[in-house]
Structure formats: structure tokens, C-alpha cells
Amino acid sequence: MKRKFLAFVALAGVLQLSGCASLGVQPWERDLLAKDEMALGAEGVDLGLDDHIYFSKEATSGGRSFAGGGCGCN
Amino acid sequence: MSRIRALAGVISLSAGLLFSTANLAYAAQPAPELVLNLTNQQVKLSDYRGQVVYLDFWASWCKPCQRSFPWMNDMQAKYGEQGFTVIAVNLDSERKLADEFLSKLPAHFPVAFDPEGNSAQTYQLKGMPTSYLIDKTGQLRIAHQGFHVEKQASYEQEIQGLLAE
Amino acid sequence: MQLNNKATVASALAGAACALLGTPAAQAEEGMLKDWQFDTAILYYGETDRVSLAEGVINATKTNDDDSIFNVKLVLDTLTGASANGAVAQPYAQTFSRPSGKDGYVVNAGETPLDDTFRDTRVQVSGSWMQPFADTWRATGAVNVSTEYDYLSLGLSGLLEKDLFMRNTTLSAGLSFQFDSIDPVGGTPDALTSMLVPTYLGDDNDEGEDEFEWDDDYEEGENKTGSESKTTTDLILGVTQVINRRMLMQFNYGLSVVDGYMTDPYKLLSVVDNAGMTQDIIYEGRPDSRTKHSFFWQTKYALDNAVVDVSYRFATDDWDIDSHTIDSRFRFNLGDNDYIQPHLRYYQQSAAEFYRPFLNQADPLPMYASADYRVGEMTAYTLGLKYGHKMENGHEWAVRAEYYQQDPKNAGFDEPGVLADLDLYPSVKAVILQFNYHF
Structure with missing residues (x-):
């Protein structure tokens, strides 16, 4: 638990240091990243339906973003 | 307790990031020279000296760029005869994608193709689209990052201002 | 014009x-x-011999000229079928009362007790507005309402995002509050009290229906109270980083604090003797607070004609449930207008500290106990395939077929007497079929 947290802090630090340097692209190099299927939440409807199924059938849910409400359990 | 301290660490790290935006301040300077590969000829940016130039950098995948095209056509139609031109530099790495875009949103102004992005490098673009207004003497006068529909009127006033000089 | x-x-x-x-x-x-985009889908989820779910979604998104985005989503679903009630199988037929307290049902010898009364329809409406401001900031506000026969959920959330380093890094922070109220059919049973069971008289009447007889002193709603509620507060902190022209990564930390009624009012527990024979059937009871931490990492990679999407989530909570989830999708573009996308998901969780497949009569009654396999140890996997096609007019359709299997595990409980010969941890197998249409 604590170790995971430290990992997160370390990651945030790394991102701060590396910021402009090696990571990332120039603004005009986003052709591939701009594709719909490269969006992190691409296929949002599928993700929502999956979340609902797994929320009802498993003990853990969420993590990706805020889930909608409701039980629809069993 | 240590968790809370760790969280505080994250927040202070993040705060450092949040308020360190690099914004480009703009002083008039000569527009860097560009070689423009138009559909069927090669020209230089300096060939347009004497005209007010709206130099626009765009790509097919850029959403605000789509909104800028009807407006740029409009400006070209309105001020083209008064010594104004739009020049749109396409930065798609694949020409096919640019052509598809142009078949849907035809441009009534010169479009140059720069798949290598050399011109973008020269102009050190900070976002897409970026546009520059160049006065009749070839000086860079105004830069816009992004294209905001609600600012169209002020963009147009800037063109009128430079044409009146 | x-x-x-x-x-x-x-x-x-x-x-x-x-x-x-x-x-x-x-x-x-x-x-x-x-500026308006519509995503619609219908989904069928069916478990072998258990519940089936039909769900429809309409999602409308409007992008405005200032890049603000309005989204409204309507979800309708209907659930029917049988669900494990939590009691263990026995070498003889068992009788249970229905949640309504008006009727009963009989489970055959050797079979996992399933309550087949589940029938529910849910309507969910949610809306959100995302507003960019000051060039590199975005704020999103969202509301969510979901109702079903015995359940109401109201949610409110806010998310703030900040782009840095020419939008190569995005930081986000979000907060959400949710209020849920449950009004169980037949009332909320008192935790760990006995279920009052009628006597099965047989089905030899004219209609062939099962007949049950209750004790003379039985009162409907005994040991049951009215509605219950819970509140959920979620915090999410995220970092998204563009690695290079082809690769994107996201890391989220999520904290979720739930207070209130988290017991499943329809779930039961068997109390058995040394021979594994059921002596009593009681209602389950779970703690009324839960704090969960989740760590979510996702990466997307663009190949020339494919996209790889892999995510991993680790979650841990004070119920002692630790879970690992790996979810991956591989999209292969077949020309400009078609794609095929395999989906693989693996899930593993440890049991909640209060999970008990059954209780031993000889042991003192614990404070909390649940035999719901969903808070027990289990692994699950999903295998799926999606095919999508973009039509001449720009509309898109897709079909998806998946297989989902849950394998509950014994988290180290001895199985006395007859229980040793019975399957206490049956697998649950389900198929998922979906059709999407985008216009």
C-alpha cells in the first residue's frame, strides 16, 4: 500500500523533471494521438456497459473515472 | 499519517507544475522566411511582401482547424482584392489526409504542404492551429494560438487594421 | 435560407x-x-441458468465552437433470472422464503440455492458539461440519476484538468458524491437474524403450483425494517503523459469512502453443524463503512494500422479485498473502414475479511458475515471480439461478442461433513452480445 503510494509520488516527480525534455511531441506531431481510437476513453459506451457488468459481479469497481450510479446487482 | 504526508508531497509537486505556463510574448520582428510548396508551384513567403498575409498552420486531425476554414475562405473573399491573402501551411505527414480534408472543406486560398514540419519548427509553434498576421513590410505582428469562433470579429479587425497601414 | x-x-x-x-x-x-454525435448500443448479458440482462444506451454529445462539450446519456436496463442466495447446497431439498415474505421456493438436493425472483428495470440519466478556460484548463461538472424498483442513486461530480508542456502532460483532479437509497422488497432484514421459512406442502394442487404453509405466529415483515441508504465520496487524481508520437500513458489514484448500508438485503448464509447439515438460514450483514484505494494505469500505443490499449488496476480496501485487473484491447484496422478488435480481461480478488461460505453452529456469531461469492476469493476472465464498420455516410456500426467466466475459490475454509462432497464454489459463465451504432 505505502509502496504503491511512493511509486505514485516518484512518478509525479519524474514527470515534473522530464516535462519538456525527452517525453512528449511537438504540437504538429499529434496526428496519431488525435485519432478517435487513441483517446483514453475511446469506446466510452462499451466502457460504461462493461463497468456496469463488472460493478455488479465483482467486489471492486471504478479507477478509470467516475462510475455512474445504481445497483442493477445480482 | 505518512500517507497524508505523501499526499501533501504530491500536491506541492503538482502546484509547481500548475502555474508554470510558457506563454509567447510577441514583439514585431521579420517573419522567418519559408519555402512554400503549393499544389503546383514553389514560392517563398517573401514573395508576398506588399500584401497582408494571414499565415495559418493546420492539420487535418486538428478540430479547431476545421472551424477556421470557412472563416478563412470568408476573409479571402472579402479582402483578397485589397492586398490580403491567407496562406495555409498543412503539417499532415500524409498528403492523402490533407487532400481528404480539402475535398470536404475546400480552400479558396493558397495551401502549402510541409509533411516534414520544417516550417513549424522554424516558427516554434506552441499549439495547433497557430496563425500569424504579417504586415505589408514582412513583419510578424500578431500571433494567435488556436482558433476561437467567438474571436472572429477581432481577428477580422486586426486584418482591417494592417490593411489600413 | x-x-x-x-x-x-x-x-x-x-x-x-x-x-x-x-x-x-x-x-x-x-x-x-x-456538432452533435450520437452513440447508441444494445447489450445482452446472459449467465448460464442465472440472470440475464438487456441494456440499451443512447449517448449524445455536442461539441460547441469554444470546444466545450455537452453530454447527455440515457441507459435503460432490465434484469431477470436467478441469483445465488448465498446459502450452501445440501444433500436434501431446501426451502426458502421469497424476499417479499409472502411465498417460498424449493431448491433441489445438491444444487446451489438460487433465488429466481429477480426482475428489475433500471433507468439512468446522466449529463455533463466540460468547459475549457484560460487555454490550458478544463472544468467538467456532471450529474447522475438512476432509479430502479428498490433502488435510487443520485450523483454529482466535478473534474478539473490542466494541460502542461504544450499539452504533453495533463493533470486532473476530481471529486464525486453519490447518495444511494435502497428500499428492499419486503423490508430490510436485520443482519444475521434467522430467515423465517415456510413449510413446503408440495405441488399436488390443481394448478401444479408450489404451496407453502407458514407458522401460525408468523407475521409478514418480522425482523425487517424500512429503507436504508449510503453515501459514497470519490476522489481521483490523475496524470496523463504523451510519451511520443505513438504512445500515451495515464496514471490515476482513486480514493473511495463509502458510509452506510452496504449489505445485500437479499443474501443469506447457512449455519451448519459438524456434519455440514444446515441448522439455520440467516440474513447476511456487512460493515457500514468501506475505504478503498485504487491505482489505475493505462497506456495506448498507435501502430500504423493498429492500436494497443492495455490497462492495469490495483485496488485495496479496509474490507481486505485486494484486486488486480488487466484489461487489454487490440484494434486492427482492416483498410480504412473496418476493424477487428480482440478483448482480453483478467480479474482476481481476495476475500473480504467477513466473507464466510457458511457459519459453523459451534462458533460464536461474528459481527459481520456474507456468503456472497462476489466478496469471496475469485478469478475471472473475459475473452471478446469486436468488429466495426464505417459506412459511406460516415455512420459506424459494430458488433461485440464476449465470454465471461467467474471462478470463485475456497479462501481456506474447511468443509465439514456433507459439504465436502458438494460444489460450494460453482463457476459462473456468461455471454455478452452487443450492437453499437454511431451517427
Whole structure:
């Protein structure tokens, strides 16, 4: 638990240091990243339906973003 | 307790990031020279000296760029005869994608193709689209990052201002 | 001039200006400047011999000229079928009362007790507004309402995002509050109290229906109270980083604090003797607070004709449930208009500290106990395939077929007497079929 947290802090630090340097692209190099299927939440409807199924059938849910409400359990 | 301290660490790290935006301040300077590969000829940016130039950098995948095209056509139609031109530099790495875009949103102004992005490098673009207004003497006068529909009127006033000089 | 509702006022005006000046208006803006997008889907989820779910979604998104986004989503679903009630199988037929307390049902010898009364329809409406401001900031506000026969959920959330380093890094922070109320059929049973069971009289009457007889002193709603509620507060902190032209990564930390009624009022527990024979059936009871931490990492990689999407989530909570989830999708583009996308998901969780497949009569009654396999140890996997096609008019359809299997595990409980010969941890197998249409 604590170790995971430290990992997160370390990651945030790394991102701060590396910021402009090696990571990332120039603004005009986003052709591939701009594709719909490269969006992190691409296929949002599928993700929502999956979340609902797994929320009802498993003990853990969420993590990706805020889930909608409701039980629809069993 | 240590968790809370760790969280505080994250927040202070993040705060450092949040308020360190690099914004480009703009002083008039000569527009860097560009070689423009138009559909069927090669020209230089300096060939347009004497005209007010709206130099626009765009790509097919850029959403605000789509909104800028009807407006740029409009400006070209309105001020083209008064010594104004739009020049749109396409930065798609694949020409096919640019052509598809142009078949849907035809441009009534010169479009140059720069798949290598050399011109973008020269102009050190900070976002897409970026546009520059160049006065009749070839000086860079105004830069816009992004294209905001609600600012169209002020963009147009800037063109009128430079044409009146 | 006719204003088509799909054109923005701005582009219509621009078009009008062009028309006035005698230049051809850009008409072929179809698809490109379209500001409303609709995503619809219907889904069927069916478990072998257990529940089935039909769900429909309409998701409408409007992108405005200032890049603000309005989204509204409607979800309808209906659930029917049987669900494990939590009691263990026995070498003889068992009788249970229905949640309503008005009727009963019988489970055959050796079978996992399933309550087949589940029938529910849910309606969910949610809306959100995302507003960019000061060039590199975005704020999103969202509301969510979901109702079903015995359940109501109201949610409110806010998310703040900040782009840095020419949008190569995005930081986000979000907070959400949710209020849920449950009004169980037949009332909320008192935790760990006995279920009052009627006597099965047989089905030899004219209609062939099962008949049950209750004790003379039985009162409907005994040991049961009214509705219950819970509140959920979620915090999410995220970092998204563009690695290079082909790769994108996201890391989220999520904290979730739930207070209130988290017991499943329809779930039971068997109390058995040394021989494994059921002596009593009691209602389950879970703690009324839960704090969960989740760590979510996702990466997407663009190949020339494919996209790889892999995510991993680790979650841990004070119920002692630790879970690991690996979810991956591989999209292969077949030409410009078709794609095929395999989906693989693996899930593993440890049991909640209060999970008990059954209780031993000889042991003191614990404070909390649940035999719901969903808070027990288990692994699960999903295998799926999706095929999508983009039509000439720009609309897209897709079909998805998946297989989902849950394998509950014994988290180290001895199985006395007859229980050793019975399957206490049956697998649950389900198919998922889905059709999407985007326009």
C-alpha cells in the first residue's frame, strides 16, 4: 500500500523533471494521438456497459473515472 | 499519517507544475522566411511582401482547424482584392489526409504542404492551429494560438487594421 | 435560407457571407463540422441458468465552437433470472422464503440455492458539461440519476484538468458524491437474524403450483425494517503523459469512502453443524463503512494500422479485498473502414475479511458475515471480439461478442461433513452480445 503510494509520488516527480525534455511531441506531431481510437476513453459506451457488468459481479469497481450510479446487482 | 504526508508531497509537486505556463510574448520582428510548396508551384513567403498575409498552420486531425476554414475562405473573399491573402501551411505527414480534408472543406486560398514540419519548427509553434498576421513590410505582428469562433470579429479587425497601414 | 440543425450558426453565417459575395459556400462539410454525435448500443448479458440482462444506451454529445462539450446519456436496463442466495447446497431439498415474505421456493438436493425472483428495470440519466478556460484548463461538472424498483442513486461530480508542456502532460483532479437509497422488497432484514421459512406442502394442487404453509405466529415483515441508504465520496487524481508520437500513458489514484448500508438485503448464509447439515438460514450483514484505494494505469500505443490499449488496476480496501485487473484491447484496422478488435480481461480478488461460505453452529456469531461469492476469493476472465464498420455516410456500426467466466475459490475454509462432497464454489459463465451504432 505505502509502496504503491511512493511509486505514485516518484512518478509525479519524474514527470515534473522530464516535462519538456525527452517525453512528449511537438504540437504538429499529434496526428496519431488525435485519432478517435487513441483517446483514453475511446469506446466510452462499451466502457460504461462493461463497468456496469463488472460493478455488479465483482467486489471492486471504478479507477478509470467516475462510475455512474445504481445497483442493477445480482 | 505518512500517507497524508505523501499526499501533501504530491500536491506541492503538482502546484509547481500548475502555474508554470510558457506563454509567447510577441514583439514585431521579420517573419522567418519559408519555402512554400503549393499544389503546383514553389514560392517563398517573401514573395508576398506588399500584401497582408494571414499565415495559418493546420492539420487535418486538428478540430479547431476545421472551424477556421470557412472563416478563412470568408476573409479571402472579402479582402483578397485589397492586398490580403491567407496562406495555409498543412503539417499532415500524409498528403492523402490533407487532400481528404480539402475535398470536404475546400480552400479558396493558397495551401502549402510541409509533411516534414520544417516550417513549424522554424516558427516554434506552441499549439495547433497557430496563425500569424504579417504586415505589408514582412513583419510578424500578431500571433494567435488556436482558433476561437467567438474571436472572429477581432481577428477580422486586426486584418482591417494592417490593411489600413 | 434554411438552417439545418446540424450546422453551427457560425458556419451557417459564414456560408451566408460567402453566398452573398458570390463564392461557393462550402457545402461538403458533412461529418467534419457536425456538432452533435450520437452513440447508441444494445447489450445482452446472459449467465448460464442465472440472470440475464438487456441494456440499451443512447449517448449524445455536442461539441460547441469554444470546444466545450455537452453530454447527455440515457441507459435503460432490465434484469431477470436467478441469483445465488448465498446459502450452501445440501444433500436434501431446501426451502426458502421469497424476499417479499409472502411465498417460498424449493431448491433441489445438491444444487446451489438460487433465488429466481429477480426482475428489475433500471433507468439512468446522466449529463455533463466540460468547459475549457484560460487555454490550458478544463472544468467538467456532471450529474447522475438512476432509479430502479428498490433502488435510487443520485450523483454529482466535478473534474478539473490542466494541460502542461504544450499539452504533453495533463493533470486532473476530481471529486464525486453519490447518495444511494435502497428500499428492499419486503423490508430490510436485520443482519444475521434467522430467515423465517415456510413449510413446503408440495405441488399436488390443481394448478401444479408450489404451496407453502407458514407458522401460525408468523407475521409478514418480522425482523425487517424500512429503507436504508449510503453515501459514497470519490476522489481521483490523475496524470496523463504523451510519451511520443505513438504512445500515451495515464496514471490515476482513486480514493473511495463509502458510509452506510452496504449489505445485500437479499443474501443469506447457512449455519451448519459438524456434519455440514444446515441448522439455520440467516440474513447476511456487512460493515457500514468501506475505504478503498485504487491505482489505475493505462497506456495506448498507435501502430500504423493498429492500436494497443492495455490497462492495469490495483485496488485495496479496509474490507481486505485486494484486486488486480488487466484489461487489454487490440484494434486492427482492416483498410480504412473496418476493424477487428480482440478483448482480453483478467480479474482476481481476495476475500473480504467477513466473507464466510457458511457459519459453523459451534462458533460464536461474528459481527459481520456474507456468503456472497462476489466478496469471496475469485478469478475471472473475459475473452471478446469486436468488429466495426464505417459506412459511406460516415455512420459506424459494430458488433461485440464476449465470454465471461467467474471462478470463485475456497479462501481456506474447511468443509465439514456433507459439504465436502458438494460444489460450494460453482463457476459462473456468461455471454455478452452487443450492437453499437454511431451517427
